[in-house]
Amino acid sequence: MKFIHTADLHLDSPFLGLKNNVLPNDLWEKVHQSTFDSFQRIIDGAIEQQVDFVLLAGDLFDREERSVAADAFLISQLNRLKDHGIEAFISFGNHDYSTADPDSFGYPDNTQVFGNQVETKEYTLSDGEVIAVSGFSFDKQWITQPMIQDYPQAIGDVTWNIGMLHGSLSSLNSPEANYAPFTLSELQEKGYDYWALGHIHKRQALNDQKTINYSGNTQGRHINESGEKGYLLVQSDDKRLDTQFVPTAPIIWDRVTMxxxxxxxxxxxxxxxxxxxxxxxxxxxxxxxxxxxxTAVDTDLLTRISNGDLLADLQDINADKWQQLNCWITSVEAPRVKNLVYSSIDQEYFNQAKTETLTDDVFDQILKDFSKQPSFIKDELSSAESKQEIFDQASTILQENVANSDPEGDNSK
Structure with missing residues (x-):
């Protein structure tokens, strides 16, 4: 048995913050096309590797109201699998949730779509092995109940039991735990041979055998989704499953320290x-x-970083050289220094003010201001990486303001 586990394609992602007057048009086209290109490479890999089937574990589309172009593209790729005798199993997640009849999507007959209740689909491979795949599709954005409880125990008279689940560990102390939460022990107790997880964009294995996996998303969309992105190729060796990561993303996000x-x-x-x-x-x-x-950084330079002038100068040159450099500079982060001694304030007081100002309660209040924004904006802001980034930027502004507050060293204010 050989199959591909992929998830979180986010086809037609808007890449918020990148489409602006600075980004060259031809570079923007590469960005906009990147989620499509990555998925096409996944299908290329499925055909080249002659896999038996492909698992697509949620968030194929970035939004519930998928574009006509994205829908047509998905169907064309599913048809490519059909032409090569490869089955596809689809579950929809919190971004592309749906209550529509799966037959209404117009997918080819090699494609099996899970409904809104947990169900099991059996499929016989060319060598006679039988797989049982259990899963469900989101019917709304928020599913706070533990759907894992509805998954059946492993079926004894099939060769392989596989679970597809778009959700997150219930132990997470974050809004992520509002998506079909589960525990690792709950997954293990089902007795499945493999769990294909979706929703968390960081590729990771939850058990030592690497049979309970998040494949991660297929194309990073911002700096907090850095590194290679792609799919997991899973192959059987007797009753053991081996998992291999295969990169497919045309664009890699990364950090460069200097x-x-x-x-x-x-x-x-x-x-x-x-x-x-x-x-x-x-x-x-x-x-x-x-x-x-x-050491402490010159306040004029801090100002040029925080107001975006330094980045603007870089991007102005980058716009002409991005093809030569094969790179686009998206942001500049101000230096973090351990000790900032100013004439107007002691380092200890600065640290104390920073700790009292940048709190979880303050961050939660900021999130409330985005309550009416689209779900994908709230999802990104809710992540631990975004929280740390916001606090880092706020710290830089505090640092700059303190440095400029009293150049004469008068502590009476």
Whole structure:
């Protein structure tokens, strides 16, 4: 038996924040097409590897109201699988939830779509082995009940039992736990040979045998989804399953660290571009420049970073050189320094003010302001990575404001 486990395609993702007047049009086209290109490479891999079937574990589309183009593209790829005798199993997640009759989607007859209640579909492979795949599709954005309780125990008279589940560990102390929560022990107690999980965009195995896996998303969409993205190729060896990651994403998000040293603002732009050129990217990268410094940073430079002027200067040059560099600089992060001693405030008081200001309660209040925004915006803001990024940026602004508050060192204010 050989199959592909993939999830979180997010076809037609809007890539919020990237479409602007700075990004060159031809580069934007590559960005917009990237989710489609990655999925096409997955189907290419399924055909080349001659897999028996493909599991698509939720969030195939970025939104419930999928575009005509995205829907047509998915159908065309499913038809490619059909032409090569490869079965497809689909469950919809919290982004592309649906209550429609699966027969209304117009998918080819090699495609089996799970309904809104947990069900099991059996399929016989060419060698006579029988697989039983259990799963369900979201019928709404939020499913807080543990759907894992509805999954049946492993069937004894089939060769392989597989579970598909778009959801998250209930132990997570975050909004992620509002999506069909489960525990690892609940998965293991079902006795399945493999669990194909979706929803969490970081690729990871939840057990030592690597048979309970998040495949991650197929194309990173921002800096907190960095690194290679793709699919998991699973093959049987007697009764053991081996899992291999195969990259397919055309764009890689990454961080590049760089010491600020004694560079001036103008020198810094040139130095950053030289650093990027020396990396010799063979594949298109979208990167964040993370500056470091052992000492307090010049306030004028901090201002140029926080107000976006430094990034604007970089991107102005990057717009002409992105093809040569195979890279686009998306952001610049101000230096984090361990000790910031100012004439107007002691480091201890700065740290105390920072701790009291940047709290979980403050962050939760910020999230409430986005309650009426689309779900994908709330999802991204709710992640631990986004929270840390927001706090880091706020800390930089605090640092800048403190440094500028009293240049004469008057502590009476």
């Amino acid at each position: 010491s600020l040293g004694d560079l001036s603002s103008d020198q810094l732009v040139e130095s950053i571009l030289e650093k990027v050129a020396d990396l010799h990217y063979s594949q298109l990268h979208f990167i964040r420049i993370e500056l470091s410094s052992e």
